[in-house]
Amino acid sequence: MKIIKKTAVIAAAGLLFALCFSGCVSAQEPVTRTVFAMDTVITLTAYGKHADEALDAAVQKLNEYDTLLDVDSGDIGNINTHAGEFVQVGEEVYRLLSDCVELSRQTDGAFDITVGRYVDLWGFRSQTRVSSDEEIAEAADFVGWEKIELADGKIKIPTGMQLDLGAVAKGWAAGKLKEVIAEYGVESAILSLGGNVTTLGKKPDGTLFNVAIRDPDDPDAYLDSVQVSDLAVVTSGSYMRYFDQDGVRYHHIIDPKTGKPAESGLVSVTVMCTDDTAADALATAFFVMGAQKTADYLQTKPDIKVILVTSQGEILRIN
Ligand code: AMP
Numbered sequence: 108m109k110i111i112k113k114t115a116v117i118a119a120a121g122l123l124f125a126l127c128f129s130g131c132v133s134a135q136e137p138v139t140r141t142v143f144a145m146d147t148v149i150t151l152t153a154y155g156k157h158a159d160e161a162l163d164a165a166v167q168k169l170n171e172y173d174t175l176l177d178v179d180s181g182d183i184g185n186i187n188t189h190a191g192e193f194v195q196v197g198e199e200v201y202r203l204l205s206d207c208v209e210l211s212r213q214t215d216g217a218f219d220i221t222v223g224r225y226v227d228l229w230g231f232r233s234q235t236r237v238s239s240d241e242e243i244a245e246a247a248d249f250v251g252w253e254k255i256e257l258a259d260g261k262i263k264i265p266t267g268m269q270l271d272l273g274a275v276a277k278g279w280a281a282g283k284l285k286e287v288i289a290e291y292g293v294e295s296a297i298l299s300l301g302g303n304v305t306t307l308g309k310k311p312d313g314t315l316f317n318v319a320i321r322d323p324d325d326p327d328a329y330l331d332s333v334q335v336s337d338l339a340v341v342t343s344g345s346y347m348r349y350f351d352q353d354g355v356r357y358h359h360i361i362d363p364k365t366g367k368p369a370e371s372g373l374v375s376v377t378v379m380c381t382d383d384t385a386a387d388a389l390a391t392a393f394f395v396m397g398a399q400k401t402a403d404y405l406q407t408k409p410d411i412k413v414i415l416v417t418s419q420g421e422i423l424r425i426n
């Protein structure tokens with residue numbers, strides 16, 4: 108009797124070991140989804156036994172956000188089409204737009220989602236072209252975050268203004284997707300949305316995630332890398348979207364004060380912090396602000412880490 112019991116215990120222990128062993132192995136295997144959304148290739152990687160269902164849910168959410176934040180459709184499209192009127196938006200979008208206004212205030216307007224008219228002028232939504240000073244002066248009347256009105260879940264922009272959430276949409280979506288994935292019990296994931304990377308926890312083996320930072324002079328090469336957990340790593344760079352005309356490079360990050368591509372002496376800005384939306388907005392803002400103003404801004408914010416690359420090829424790390 109005793110012997111049988113012992114055998115049963117040994118068999119049960121063996122089964123447990125086999126289950127644990129196979130479970131442990133599959134928990135180490137990454138599950139990945141690659142999709143095209145928000146105008147970029149997106150790769151979502153998660154670990155653990157719920158990774159598959161979590162990623163399916165994340166991809167579905169991603170498609171919803173793609174529509175929601177599009178300048179021509181969803182809530183943002185609706186605001187743009189009904190400029191001059193108060194427009195009811197969903198709770199998530201209202202919160203995002205309120206955060207955007209606050210980030211504009213904090214960055215003295217270097218980040219400004221009302222640059223839609225400028226972005227259109229330079230053709231970054233269609234055919235790129237150099238804009239004249241007259242055209243810029245005319246568009247300037249329809250740019251300015253202070254003119255956004257937010258009240259009771261509704262938003263109003265002046266007639267002629269166009270919102271563009273390109274500088275914040277991917278970061279915001281990354282943070283939201285991370286929440287969706289975590290709801291499925293996933294504790295380890297890395298999500299890459301264009302220049303926006305965000306991480307949930309550490310790798311299953313307990314090591315940090317490695318995020319490479321592209322070389323602005325050779326986007327197929329890497330300049331640096333950072334090791335992170337539970338952090339957003341967002342890069343804004345003039346090399347990401349641009350056109351050359353008559354020997355001049357015109358890129359997609361606009362200085363809202365001039366209406367022209369920002370000339371701050373930077374070619375790449377990487378921001379690392381826990382807030383995905385802020386990381387994305389700040390990367391764009393710091394690009395416009397340049398190294399000195401960025402350093403001033405960060406003096407009271409030690410939790411935000413930044414890597415700047417200047418047009419001279421210098422790498423500056425702040426915090
Ligand atoms: P990012 O790659 O995150 O720096 O975002 C750049 C995109 O945001 C551009 O393609 C424009 O659609 C938009 N954008 C350009 N300049 C600004 C700015 N100063 N503030 C907010 N959005 C901007």
Ligand code: MG
Pocket residue numbers: 273274275343386387388389390391
């Ligand atoms: Mg950005």
